[in-house]
Each structure stands twice: as C-alpha cells, then as structure tokens.
Amino acid sequence: MNKKTKTPFFHIVKRGEIPRWESIMIHAIALILALILCAILTTLLTGQNPIDVYATMFEGNFGTERKTWILLHLLAVLLGISLALTPAFKMRFWNIGGEGQVLIGCMASGAVMHNWPQLPNALLLLLMLIAALAAGALWGFLPAICKAKWGTNETLFTLMMNYVAIQITAYYTIRWEVPKGSGKIGIINQASHKGWLPSIAGQQYLPTILVVALLTVLLYFYLKYSKQGYEIAVVGESERTARYVGIKVEHVIVRTMSLTGALCGLMGFLLVSGSAHTITTTLSDGRGFTGVMVAWMGKFNPIIMIFTSFLISFMGNGAQEVASRFHLNHSFSDILTGIIIFFLIGCEFFVSYKLSHNKKGKEE
Amino acid sequence: MDQRVPAVSMRNITKTFNSGAVVANKDVSINIYRGEILALLGENGSGKTTLMNMLSGIYFPDEGQIFVDGKEVVIRSPKDALDLGIGMIHQHFKLVDVLTATENIILGLKEKGKLDLKAAAKKIKDICDQYGFDLDPMQKVYNMSVSQKQTVEIIKVLYRNADILILDEPTAVLTPQETQSLFNVLRNMKADGKAVIIITHKLNEVREISDFVDVLRHGEFIGSLTTSESTPQEWTDMMVGRKVTLNIERPDPLGLPPRLKVKDLTVRSEEGLIKLDHVSFDVSGGEVLGIAGISGSGQKELLEAIAGLQVTEEGSVIYVEDDGTEEELLNQDPNKIRRMGITLSFVPEDRLGMGLVGNMDLADNMMLRTFRKGKSPFTDRKNPHKRAELIVKELEVVTPSIETSVRRLSGGNVQKVLVGREIAEAPKVLMTAYAVRGLDINSSYTIYDLINQQKQKGVAVIYVGEDLDVLIELSDRILVLCEGELSGILDARKTDKNEVGLYMTSLHGEGGEAS
Numbered sequence: 001m002n003k004k005t006k007t008p009f010f011h012i013v014k015r016g017e018i019p020r021w022e023s024i025m026i027h028a029i030a031l032i033l034a035l036i037l038c039a040i041l042t043t044l045l046t047g048q049n050p051i052d053v054y055a056t057m058f059e060g061n062f063g064t065e066r067k068t069w070i071l072l073h074l075l076a077v078l079l080g081i082s083l084a085l086t087p088a089f090k091m092r093f094w095n096i097g098g099e100g101q102v103l104i105g106c107m108a109s110g111a112v113m114h115n116w117p118q119l120p121n122a123l124l125l126l127l128m129l130i131a132a133l134a135a136g137a138l139w140g141f142l143p144a145i146c147k148a149k150w151g152t153n154e155t156l157f158t159l160m161m162n163y164v165a166i167q168i169t170a171y172y173t174i175r176w177e178v179p180k181g182s183g184k185i186g187i188i189n190q191a192s193h194k195g196w197l198p199s200i201a202g203q204q205y206l207p208t209i210l211v212v213a214l215l216t217v218l219l220y221f222y223l224k225y226s227k228q229g230y231e232i233a234v235v236g237e238s239e240r241t242a243r244y245v246g247i248k249v250e251h252v253i254v255r256t257m258s259l260t261g262a263l264c265g266l267m268g269f270l271l272v273s274g275s276a277h278t279i280t281t282t283l284s285d286g287r288g289f290t291g292v293m294v295a296w297m298g299k300f301n302p303i304i305m306i307f308t309s310f311l312i313s314f315m316g317n318g319a320q321e322v323a324s325r326f327h328l329n330h331s332f333s334d335i336l337t338g339i340i341i342f343f344l345i346g347c348e349f350f351v352s353y354k355l356s357h358n359k360k361g362k363e364e
Numbered sequence: 365m366d367q368r369v370p371a372v373s374m375r376n377i378t379k380t381f382n383s384g385a386v387v388a389n390k391d392v393s394i395n396i397y398r399g400e401i402l403a404l405l406g407e408n409g410s411g412k413t414t415l416m417n418m419l420s421g422i423y424f425p426d427e428g429q430i431f432v433d434g435k436e437v438v439i440r441s442p443k444d445a446l447d448l449g450i451g452m453i454h455q456h457f458k459l460v461d462v463l464t465a466t467e468n469i470i471l472g473l474k475e476k477g478k479l480d481l482k483a484a485a486k487k488i489k490d491i492c493d494q495y496g497f498d499l500d501p502m503q504k505v506y507n508m509s510v511s512q513k514q515t516v517e518i519i520k521v522l523y524r525n526a527d528i529l530i531l532d533e534p535t536a537v538l539t540p541q542e543t544q545s546l547f548n549v550l551r552n553m554k555a556d557g558k559a560v561i562i563i564t565h566k567l568n569e570v571r572e573i574s575d576f577v578d579v580l581r582h583g584e585f586i587g588s589l590t591t592s593e594s595t596p597q598e599w600t601d602m603m604v605g606r607k608v609t610l611n612i613e614r615p616d617p618l619g620l621p622p623r624l625k626v627k628d629l630t631v632r633s634e635e636g637l638i639k640l641d642h643v644s645f646d647v648s649g650g651e652v653l654g655i656a657g658i659s660g661s662g663q664k665e666l667l668e669a670i671a672g673l674q675v676t677e678e679g680s681v682i683y684v685e686d687d688g689t690e691e692e693l694l695n696q697d698p699n700k701i702r703r704m705g706i707t708l709s710f711v712p713e714d715r716l717g718m719g720l721v722g723n724m725d726l727a728d729n730m731m732l733r734t735f736r737k738g739k740s741p742f743t744d745r746k747n748p749h750k751r752a753e754l755i756v757k758e759l760e761v762v763t764p765s766i767e768t769s770v771r772r773l774s775g776g777n778v779q780k781v782l783v784g785r786e787i788a789e790a791p792k793v794l795m796t797a798y799a800v801r802g803l804d805i806n807s808s809y810t811i812y813d814l815i816n817q818q819k820q821k822g823v824a825v826i827y828v829g830e831d832l833d834v835l836i837e838l839s840d841r842i843l844v845l846c847e848g849e850l851s852g853i854l855d856a857r858k859t860d861k862n863e864v865g866l867y868m869t870s871l872h873g874e875g876g877e878a879s
Binding site: 226233234241244245246 | 424710712723728735736741743
C-alpha cells in the first residue's frame with residue numbers, strides 16, 4: 001500500500017462530562033507539576049535544595065502560631081472578596097471593579113471611624129458597616145443601572161470606577177493625614193480603639209475569619225438553592241431564555257451587582273475595622289482582581305473557592321518567606337504564584353479535552 | 365458493485381466519543397463515485413453528520429481508513445480535506461455578515477501576491493454561470509436571504525476546487541422553489557463529474573435528487589440501495605428498523621369557540637422595517653392552526669408578540685377565558701400573562717438559545733417554568749426532578765441521566781424535553797415554531813402525536829412549520845404569511861402544496877385561482 005502520509009501520533013478529542021475524581025486528579029497532577037517546576041526554578045536561582053525551599057515555604061505559613069493566623073486572615077480576605085464577586089460573574093457580568101468596590105467600602109467605614117470617634121463603640125461599628133455596605137452597593141449599582149438602561153459596557157465602567165475610588169481615597173488620606181505632611185492617615189483611634197472590631201479569644205483576626213466563614217455558607221445556599229440564585233444562573237447562561245420565561249433581566253442585573261458591591265463593601269469594612277485600622281489606597285492590594293481568578297477557578301462554587309484561595313494565599317505567603325530568607329527580590333513570590341495559577345488554569349484544557357493516541361487502521 | 369474507482373471510499377470507520385462511551389460510528393464502509401449523488405439517510409443520532417465530519421476533517425476516526433481516488437489518505441483538518449477536494453456545506457452557515465459574498469468566499473485563502481477582489485469576483489461569476497447559481501458577488505451577507513447565504517457557502521467550497529461535496533441538510537431552510545433551484549445546481553454538478561453527498565430527512569427529495577441511498581442506523585451501516593429501484597417505505601423501514609406508517613393522523617377539530625383573537629397586529633423591527641402588517645385571525649380551542657410562509661415572513665414576530673416577548677406597534681391579542689371574559693395579552697410580559705392565570709406554552713424556534721438553557725440539566729430546565737411557585741425564597745427541586753423523569757419516560761428521551769446537561773442530548777431529544785415541559789404546564793394555547801426541524805422521522809411523529817393529543821384536549825394549537833406536506837396533513841386551517849402580511853387562510857383539507865406555495869410567494873395567491 002502506498003503510504004506517503006503519516007498518521008499523526010495523537011489527536012485532540014473533546015471529552016464528555018468526566019467524573020469528579022478524574023477532574024480532581026487532573027488538578028492534583030497539575031499542582032504537582034507546578035510545584036516541581038517552582039522547585040527547579042528556585043534551586044536554579046538560590047542554589048538551595050528544593051525540599052528546604054518548600055520547608056521554608058511551609059514554615060512561612062505554619063512556622064509560628066502568628067504566621068498561621070496571618071495565613072488564615074489572608075485566606076479569609078481573599079476568599080471573602082472572591083465570594084463577593086461571584087454572583088456578578090455567575091451572571092456573566094464582567095465586573096472588574098472589585099478593587100474599587102472594596103476600597104470605597106474601606107473609605108466609607110474609615111470616614112465614619114475617623115469623624116465620629118465620640119460615638120459609643122457598638123453604634124460606631126454599626127454605622128461603619130452600614131456606610132461600607134451602602135458605598136459598595138452604590139459602586140456596584142452605578143455600572144449595573146447604566147448597563148441595564150443604556151447597554152453601557154460594564155468592563156470599562158467598573159474599571160473606571162476603580163480609579164474614582166482610588167482618587168477619592170487619595171484625596172481624603174491627604175486631608176486627614178496624621179501627622180501633617182506625612183501623607184498618610186496613620187492608625188485611627190489608636191488609643192481608644194474606637195471602631196475597631198473586638199478581638200475574639202485574644203485573636204484580632206478571628207472576627208474577620210468568622211464573618212467570611214459565615215458568608216461562604218450563606219452564599220453557597222444563595223447561589224445554589226434560592227430563587228434569586230437560579231435567576232442569576234439563567235441570566236448568565238442565556239439572557240434570551242431568561243426573558244422567555246419572564247425573568248426581568250435588567251432587574252436581576254441591578255440587584256445582583258448591588259449585592260456584589262455591598263459584599264465588597266463588607267470586605268472593605270472588615271479590612272479597616274478588623275485589621276488595618278487605617279485607610280490607604282492600597283488596602284485592597286489587587287485582591288479585587290485576584291478574586292476574579294479565584295471565582296472562575298472555583299467555578300463559582302464557594303466550597304471549591306476555599307481551596308483556590310487557600311492555595312494562592314499559601315503560595316504568596318510562603319514565597320515571601322523564601323524571598324526574604326534567601327534575599328530574593330519581592331517579585332519572586334509573584335513568579336511562583338504565577339506558575340501555579342498557570343498550571344491550574346492550563347489543566348482545564350485536559351478536563352475538557354484529551355489527547356488520544358492513534359491506532360493504525362485495520363489492514364485488509 | 366462495479367470496477368470503477370470510487371471518488372471516496374471510507375472503510376471500517378469507527379468513531380467513539382466520551383472515551384468510548386458513545387459509539388457514533390461503528391465499522392462503517394461507504395463508497396461515493398464521481399458523477400453521482402448519494403443520499404445519506406438515518407435518524408437523528410445515527411451518525412450521518414459524524415461520518416461526514418470525519419471526511420471533512422473536523423473529527424478524526426478512531427479506526428478505519430479513508431481512500432480518495434484509490435489512495436489512502438489521512439485527513440487531519442478541514443484544510444487537508446479541501447486539499448483533497450472534499451468540501452462540506454454545514455447546516456449552520458459560517459459567514460461574516462458585514463462582508464460581501466466575494467470577501468467571504470476568499471476569506472482564509474492564502475494566495476500569493478496582491479489581493480485582487482475583482483479577479484475573485486470574476487471567478488465567482490464564472491462558477492455561478494457554470495452551475496446556474498444566482499448570486500451578486502458584491503452583495504453584503506447581511507442583506508442576503510437564507511438561500512443566498514447557502515449559495516455563498518457552496519461557492520466557497522467550489523472556489524477552492526472541491527469536487528467532492530457534502531451537504532448537511534441543505535433544504536431544511538429553503539422554500540420549495542429554492543429547493544428546486546438548488547437541485548438544478550446539484551444536477552449540473554453531477555453532470556460535471558462531481559461527487560455529491562447529501563444528508564436529508566425529506567424522503568421525497570431523496571427520491572428526486574439522489575442516485576443511491578446509503579442508510580445508517582445507530583451508527584452502523586445498514587445498506588445501500590439504488591434510488592430508482594426502491595421506495596421511501598423501504599428506506600424508512602431500514603432507518604427505523606421496523607415498519608412505520610407514514611400518515612399523520614388528523615382528528616376533527618372540536619368546534620370550540622375562539623380562544624385567541626388577533627386583530628391588526630403590527631410589528632416593526634428595531635431597524636424600522638415592517639415585520640408584521642395588520643395581521644388578524646382567530647384560533648379556537650381544539651384546532652391546529654398551521655402557519656406557512658417563507659422563512660422570515662413574520663412567523664417569529666407573530667409568536668413572540670403573542671407570548672409577550674415582542675414590542676408591538678399596533679393591534680390587539682385578546683385571550684378569551686372559558687366563561688367568555690376577554691383579556692388583552694399585548695405588551696404584557698410573559699410573567700404577567702402567567703399571573704393572569706393564562707397558560708400559554710411556547711416552543712420557540714431557537715431551542716437551546718431561548719427555550720432551554722444548554723448548560724443546565726434536565727431538572728433545572730424544567731424549573732424554568734415553575735421556579736417562582738411558592739412563597740419560600742428557595743426553589744423547589746423535587747417536583748421539577750419528578751417532572752423531568754416523567755418526560756424522559758413518556759417521551760422516550762434518550763439521556764444518560766436527569767443530571768445531564770441538555771446540550772449534550774441530540775436534537776430530537778432536546779426538542780422532546782422542550783415540548784414535554786411546555787405541555788406539562790397544561791396549556792390553553794400551545795405555540796410551536798419549527799417543532800420538528802432537524803428531527804428524525806420517529807421523533808417527528810412523537811411530536812405530531814403530542815400536538816394532536818393537545819388539540820383533542822381542547823388546546824388551541826398554533827403550529828409554524830416549513831414542510832408543507834406536514835402542514836397540510838396536520839393542520840385544520842393554514843394561515844399563510846407573505847412579507848409580514850396575511851396572504852390567506854386556507855382550509856387544510858381542501859388545499860394542496862401548490863396553492864400554499866403560491867400564497868407564500870405572492871399576496872392573496874395572485875396568479876393562482878382565488879379562494
């Protein structure tokens with residue numbers, strides 16, 4: 001037989017729905033490969049034994065009790081922001097304004113804290129919370145109502161709202177700066193601890209962690225079992241179907257984005273009142289964007305999102321320890337986190353497709 | 365069967381999906397010769413399209429060999445296929461709306477030198493003249509009718525010198541007249557020595573155009589027949605694997621009073637074009653009102669206006685309750701119509717884009733209609749699940765489970781889920797748009813049966829269809845739309861295809877005898 005053409009060695013085949021354990025296996029393999037690559041890279045750069053490096057990383061997270069609390073707090077904040085963003089993304093509303101929504105929440109609660117320290121602490125905290133929720137909701141509401149009414153582009157709109165929030169915060173940090181000329185506010189109510197979330201069992205971070213834990217459960221049920229959650233899913237999958245069954249799409253968009261904004265505002269409140277006790281433009285620290293990734297990687301499932309945000313927090317925290325111990329540039333932790341995320345997102349390809357080895361055709 | 369070398373010979377082709385869980389083709393061997401038209405027949409999910417997709421480079425077979433002109437070939441991509449002269453015209457067109465016919469046709473070609481649109485247009489014109497196409501190479505695609513778009517797709521592969529053509533259900537979207545001109549083109553190609561494979565469900569077209577018929581069933585090759593020496597009844601029996609009757613029952617209408625009264629319904633598109641122009645008619649409980657018309661004559665707007673999904677300019681749609689009270693439906697959203705206690709079921713044309721959510725499972729899709737029920741802020745999941753199970757059982761939906769995403773089902777099963785859900789609501793009015801488009805014979809008859817059952821229950825059925833044979837057999841009356849105007853309402857028991865065709869193409873059937 002004349003065989004000029006070569007049969008390709010493998011071809012790409014779309015998979016059907018695969019069992020959950022297989023999907024978990026694929027992710028686990030991707031994670032292991034990522035860790036191996038990170039190890040090789042670290043060894044090349046530091047000359048250290050990769051086992052030592054990972055040990056250092058582990059120490060950076062669990063070395064002392066304090067380090068563990070820091071990890072849990074980082075995890076809670078990232079998870080909380082990711083959860084806040086989830087309803088909007090599940091609705092396929094491309095909200096990249098999480099950063100601004102968190103920051104305006106910080107700003108609002110910080111403003112109340114700074115201006116009315118004379119109020120009773122419980123009332124002050126309540127007012128701070130309300131202010132943060134309202135400000136965040138407003139930051140979510142504005143792009144949503146414009147999209148619903150006039151079809152504006154939500155991605156650009158929410159992005160611009162980030163800058164508005166940053167500029168407002170920058171303005172007030174200068175106006176309220178302490179001491180004059182320092183360019184920052186400093187710790188608010190340092191002496192009186194007014195507007196500070198109280199420590200629970202001596203742990204400053206515990207209130208934040210508990211609130212986020214509660215939020216995880218609530219959001220899980222809201223998205224999965226509530227009528228509003230179902231509406232969000234339908235609008236996200238197909239607006240035409242939503243209209244066909246009489247769902248008011250504009251109404252759902254505005255409601256859901258206000259919710260996302262308010263929850264971001266809540267995270268802003270927790271950041272200011274629970275840990276930072278000050279206002280700076282960098283309080284959110286990019287987590288309004290990282291949260292988008294966590295939400296997508298977790299497939300909008302709050303339970304899976306716990307793992308994705310844990311992984312990112314663990315790596316970020318650990319890599320920082322590695323960087324400081326081996327005198328590496330701060331960006332080193334970003335590189336390692338980037339590698340891991342790349343592998344985790346890349347492995348989605350193997351969840352949807354597989355490479356199939358070609359068998360030879362039957363000979364006659 | 366003879367000594368000639370086949371243009372294409374597929375031997376012992378096997379293709380599976382989901383790691384072997386779904387066998388789409390099993391050990392299939394077919395031959396296609398030049399100067400012949402082969403009709404590939406089979407029910408939905410019998411593997412016709414999969415088989416052809418392997419020939420055109422979209423899928424790669426798990427096992428088996430493909431020979432072109434006697435030489436074994438490996439087809440890895442559509443480009444490989446085109447290099448071998450194999451071109452496929454898909455059911456869904458892949459054209460860029462804002463470009464002209466010429467630009468679409470040369471798109472993706474890597475010709476050396478400067479882009480010469482004029483020369484391309486000239487070559488296109490030549491192809492048109494050679495085969496009898498009617499196309500203006502400079503026309504923009506968004507201005508084209510469905511049949512013109514199809515012409516562009518066909519010329520696209522001819523332009524690339526394809527001499528083995530595969531057409532996947534090319535007539536599904538065409539009027540009888542357009543189908544005839546397509547068939548003339550196919551005959552010219554055949555005379556020119558090209559090999560043509562046509563996938564279709566319409567048996568009268570198979571008889572008219574093909575030389576041979578190959579039948580697939582459940583992914584396996586069943587047999588090859590010479591068209592002129594066999595009958596549609598034989599083909600169907602081979603497709604289905606048992607004897608089927610090809611007559612649609614038509615119970616007599618119940619003679620109930622009007623259920624819906626539509627008056628002077630007028631709809632304008634967002635661009636300001638008239639889509640429906642003062643259309644008036646009644647439809648009674650217990651009758652099937654068929655709606656005929658060239659695609660885009662206002663059928664979609666008519667149904668969507670009644671369902672509360674379309675902004676209207678003028679007119680009224682009155683719903684008459686059993687006790688004679690009248691309710692205006694126009695400009696109410698679907699939710700309000702439901703809250704008025706009116707169950708109006710609508711099976712839209714776009715099943716996965718409008719009627720169902722493709723990524724949700726069967727139970728969640730059932731919930732689309734019922735999720736608001738009850739005061740609790742949480743959804744009831746048990747009843748939709750039960751309803752899905754019932755529909756799967758009663759309508760024989762083939763699905764791995766209730767938890768399977770709807771988009772993973774075949775076209776016929778998707779439609780059964782949708783129609784099943786809409787009927788489960790016990791509607792007073794049932795509207796269906798192209799309810800059997802793309803469905804195989806068995807599934808189509810299931811749908812016709814369901815429609816007749818609803819009719820006998822006293823439901824007012826509005827059936828928008830494209831197959832005139834079916835429309836005439838199933839409906840009691842046929843309303844014909846022509847460019848958004850009501851062209852005529854015919855008694856389905858007394859009319860014939862030609863008369864309906866005339867009303868479709870000219871207002872009030874001018875040129876034919878007036879009724």
